[in-house]
Amino acid sequence: MFRQITKICNYIWFLDTLIIKLVMELQHSSGKNFQTQLSRKELLEIKDEINKLYAPFVVDNKPEQNHDFKFSAQDLIEISQNISLYYSPKILTNANKLVILPIDPHHLYAYWELVDNKSHSISQSMFNNELTLRVYSRIEGNRDLNQSSPLAEIVIDKFHSRQKIRIPVSKKPTTYSASIGKTISKNAFVSLLDSNDTYILHGFTDCREENKSQARSVGSNNIDNNPQAIVFEDQFVYGSKSSVESHYPYTNYSAKGKKK
Amino acid sequence: MNIGFLSVILHAHLPYVRHPEHDEFFEENWLFEAITECYIPLCNVLERLNEDTIAYRLTLSLSPTLITMLRDELLQIRYQKHLNKQIELAEKEIIRTRNQPQFQKLARLYRRFFLSTRNTYNKYHGDLLTAFKKHHQCGRLELITTAATHGFLPLLNISETAVRNQIEVAVETFKTNMGFSPSGFWLPECGYYPDLEVTLANAGIKYFFTDTHGILDANEKPNNGVHAPLDCGNGVMAFARDPELSRQVWSAEQGYPGNENYREYYSDIGFNPDIDLNYLAPYILDGKNRINTGIKYHRITGEGLEKEWYDAKKAQFKIEQDANDFVQKCQHQIDSLSANMDRIPLIVAPYDAELFGHWWFEGPCWLEAILRRVDEHKNIETISCGDYLKRQTSHQIARPSSSTWGEDGYSSYWINEENDWIYPFLHKAADQMEQLVIDFKGVTVSAIQKRALNQAVRSILLAQASDWPFIMKSGTTVEYARKRITDHLARFNYLHESIRNNTIDARYLSALEFIDKIFPDIDFRNYKPIEL
Numbered sequence: 001m002f003r004q005i006t007k008i009c010n011y012i013w014f015l016d017t018l019i020i021k022l023v024m025e026l027q028h029s030s031g032k033n034f035q036t037q038l039s040r041k042e043l044l045e046i047k048d049e050i051n052k053l054y055a056p057f058v059v060d061n062k063p064e065q066n067h068d069f070k071f072s073a074q075d076l077i078e079i080s081q082n083i084s085l086y087y088s089p090k091i092l093t094n095a096n097k098l099v100i101l102p103i104d105p106h107h108l109y110a111y112w113e114l115v116d117n118k119s120h121s122i123s124q125s126m127f128n129n130e131l132t133l134r135v136y137s138r139i140e141g142n143r144d145l146n147q148s149s150p151l152a153e154i155v156i157d158k159f160h161s162r163q164k165i166r167i168p169v170s171k172k173p174t175t176y177s178a179s180i181g182k183t184i185s186k187n188a189f190v191s192l193l194d195s196n197d198t199y200i201l202h203g204f205t206d207c208r209e210e211n212k213s214q215a216r217s218v219g220s221n222n223i224d225n226n227p228q229a230i231v232f233e234d235q236f237v238y239g240s241k242s243s244v245e246s247h248y249p250y251t252n253y254s255a256k257g258k259k260k
Numbered sequence: 261m262n263i264g265f266l267s268v269i270l271h272a273h274l275p276y277v278r279h280p281e282h283d284e285f286f287e288e289n290w291l292f293e294a295i296t297e298c299y300i301p302l303c304n305v306l307e308r309l310n311e312d313t314i315a316y317r318l319t320l321s322l323s324p325t326l327i328t329m330l331r332d333e334l335l336q337i338r339y340q341k342h343l344n345k346q347i348e349l350a351e352k353e354i355i356r357t358r359n360q361p362q363f364q365k366l367a368r369l370y371r372r373f374f375l376s377t378r379n380t381y382n383k384y385h386g387d388l389l390t391a392f393k394k395h396h397q398c399g400r401l402e403l404i405t406t407a408a409t410h411g412f413l414p415l416l417n418i419s420e421t422a423v424r425n426q427i428e429v430a431v432e433t434f435k436t437n438m439g440f441s442p443s444g445f446w447l448p449e450c451g452y453y454p455d456l457e458v459t460l461a462n463a464g465i466k467y468f469f470t471d472t473h474g475i476l477d478a479n480e481k482p483n484n485g486v487h488a489p490l491d492c493g494n495g496v497m498a499f500a501r502d503p504e505l506s507r508q509v510w511s512a513e514q515g516y517p518g519n520e521n522y523r524e525y526y527s528d529i530g531f532n533p534d535i536d537l538n539y540l541a542p543y544i545l546d547g548k549n550r551i552n553t554g555i556k557y558h559r560i561t562g563e564g565l566e567k568e569w570y571d572a573k574k575a576q577f578k579i580e581q582d583a584n585d586f587v588q589k590c591q592h593q594i595d596s597l598s599a600n601m602d603r604i605p606l607i608v609a610p611y612d613a614e615l616f617g618h619w620w621f622e623g624p625c626w627l628e629a630i631l632r633r634v635d636e637h638k639n640i641e642t643i644s645c646g647d648y649l650k651r652q653t654s655h656q657i658a659r660p661s662s663s664t665w666g667e668d669g670y671s672s673y674w675i676n677e678e679n680d681w682i683y684p685f686l687h688k689a690a691d692q693m694e695q696l697v698i699d700f701k702g703v704t705v706s707a708i709q710k711r712a713l714n715q716a717v718r719s720i721l722l723a724q725a726s727d728w729p730f731i732m733k734s735g736t737t738v739e740y741a742r743k744r745i746t747d748h749l750a751r752f753n754y755l756h757e758s759i760r761n762n763t764i765d766a767r768y769l770s771a772l773e774f775i776d777k778i779f780p781d782i783d784f785r786n787y788k789p790i791e792l
Contacts, residue, residue, distance in 0.1 A: 068770075069766070069767050069771070073282065076771055077281045077282075079771040080747065080771075084746065086750075086754075088753075089685040089753060091684055091688070099683075099684070101683065102414065103671050103675055104669070105670070107672075162681075162684075173479060198417075199453070199455070200662050
């Protein structure tokens with residue numbers, strides 16, 4: 001750092017000298033007497049201004065250590081508490097947003113944020129329970145979005161902005177997406193908000209007993225058998241216990257105690 | 261008997277817990293306990309194997325948060341204080357148990373154990389990374405890393421930048437501290453989703469691990485099951501966990517650690533109601549709340565039975581038995597696999613490092629025993645996955661399936677009714693950070709702006725740790741996990757707003773840099789969409 005500062009100082013000194021020399025050169029070459037137009041003070045001002053605007057600077061990649069502040073433990077606690085008090089996370093966005101996340105081969109998770117948007121009357125529709133969340137799937141290789149199959153449809157509850165959604169099983173690599181919109185009639189759906197895509201590639205190994213049984217239970221709703229099937233399932237109960245083999249539940253040594 | 265490879269991987273990770281704003285902080289004990297019971301015993305095992313010229317290969321994944329904490333001066337000082345107190349307590353225990361010879365014998369054992377721990381710690385001047393580096397340089401220990409703060413990548417994936425940042429910051433932190441780039445990457449919770457290999461390849465990663473079904477459910481049937489890696493199509497290799505040998509250690513019912521002769525983790529004198537609270541006061545939380553002290557006198561004994569005192573000789577005998585059993589099972593698997601494979605079978609056995617020593621007290625000795633046996637056993641060779649790839653150059657190309665090693669094999673442990681509320685906040689912060697970097701593209705920032713932008717990235721990374729939703733689901737220190745995630749998000753919100761409004765308070769910023777002192781070389785400009 002010291003070497004860099006020295007370099008910069010040398011450079012500034014060099015620049016100063018150069019500017020003064022240039023002005024002197026101009027005086028000689030033009031034959032005009034600049035002495036009457038530019039005082040020494042003015043020369044210095046010009047020099048200072050050029051230095052201020054055009055002096056090179058080195059961007060240091062290391063975070064600069066600020067030695068001016070000494071913190072007591074109490075100072076740190078107060079600063080931390082102040083920030084937590086006034087800046088705790090809140091969902092207040094100015095944009096409509098719909099996100100879907102993969103949970104497992106049987107479930108997606110969706111959350112959404114809807115703000116007042118008069119052109120779409122989203123908030124009014126929301127209030128009237130007119131909005132629907134529709135989930136689509138698209139088998140790998142089929143790039144045509146219009147060919148996406150509606151897979152599940154849920155009436156959005158105005159008091160909730162997140163939902164776990166059970167989906168039929170697909171044995172093929174599948175891309176899922178979702179939309180929030182209004183169902184106008186049986187075959188007409190007006191989309192007001194679209195989600196991200198989420199891609200799931202999964203299969204059915206023998207070690208996943210639950211998956212096997214669920215795969216059987218959905219039977220005719222299997223998207224591979226019936227791509228047009230729509231599952232109207234909107235209230236999946238959280239917390240159902242699984243008896244499948246896994247990394248964590250078989251041990252007392254990690255999941256239950258690792259973080260104590 | 262046929263020839264086969266065994267690759268043992270230990271994944272060492274703890275969340276970043278460092279509280280300079282408090283003189284003592286209970287959750288910092290997670291690190292201190294792991295150092296005493298796991299990391300130092302592991303260093304000692306490696307040292308003994310080295311002295312006896314045992315030809316072993318082992319892989320150790322070190323998370324960037326753990327690397328940072330092991331190198332942190334404040335935590336080093338606090339650890340020494342913690343260890344000195346443990347020695348003091350063991351000495352008091354020798355006196356307290358003078359009329360109970362079996363327990364006094366164990367108190368002496370703990371005193372020796374803690375003193376030896378202190379010797380090892382001092383030998384490396386408090387820097388255990390030096391020890392691991394030394395064994396890496398000897399060619400015995402392969403060192404790899406994991407995501408920067410152990411972010412659960414499948415649920416951060418709606419922002420490619422967020423995932424890339426977790427991976428790139430991890431690789432840079434590893435390089436800065438270890439002096440070389442990692443070739444392997446431990447996906448946090450083995451959380452894989454298709455296309456992740458692209459980001460890994462861009463960060464210079466050659467291989468990673470999935471759970472068993474990640475490979476078995478690949479888009480092409482794996483010709484060699486989980487006993488050979490798959491090339492994801494871009495040259496990045498996916499290795500899968502072997503279910504049988506994993507179960508031998510992980511399973512509480514069938515696994516070795518649950519044997520009646522091994523030490524009982526939950527029988528700590530800190531919770532013994534017969535021991536006066538005043539006596540324990542200097543060694544427990546705030547002098548009044550009972551916690552683990554690290555001194556435990558009982559063996560597992562058996563379900564429903566009164567706990568019996570721990571017999572180190574019996575435990576040692578059992579270690580030898582279990583090590584033999586493991587090697588035999590390994591050989592048995594190799595024999596049955598060899599007939600149907602077009603190459604030498606590889607058995608991949610990954611475990612959380614903290615299982616060894618912390619939860620399973622005898623774990624490090626068991627590990628040492630299997631590495632010694634395999635060295636004698638000429639048909640099995642321990643190998644790192646990096647070395648395997650040098651020896652086996654042709655691989656089946658297929659794409660693994662989405663998978664984790666969590667409860668149902670997917671993501672439900674990290675997104676459920678206990679913790680799902682965090683994701684809208686995490687995603688929103690990631691979006692805002694990305695937008696900030698886009699807006700500052702090509703703009704010369706002042707030193708203080710740069711510091712604030714870098715600190716904002718640190719806050720996001722710390723909020724993204726998979727540990728917080730994990731703890732919320734497991735129901736252990738839930739309040740702490742909730743506070744950590746909301747505090748980091750609040751710090752991000754504060755920094756974001758002050759950067760946007762050009763109202764950065766140097767004092768507040770310095771305080772945040774002091775509290776969340778991690779990733780010193782981070783550069784906010786890397787937090788940008790790949791197309792920029």
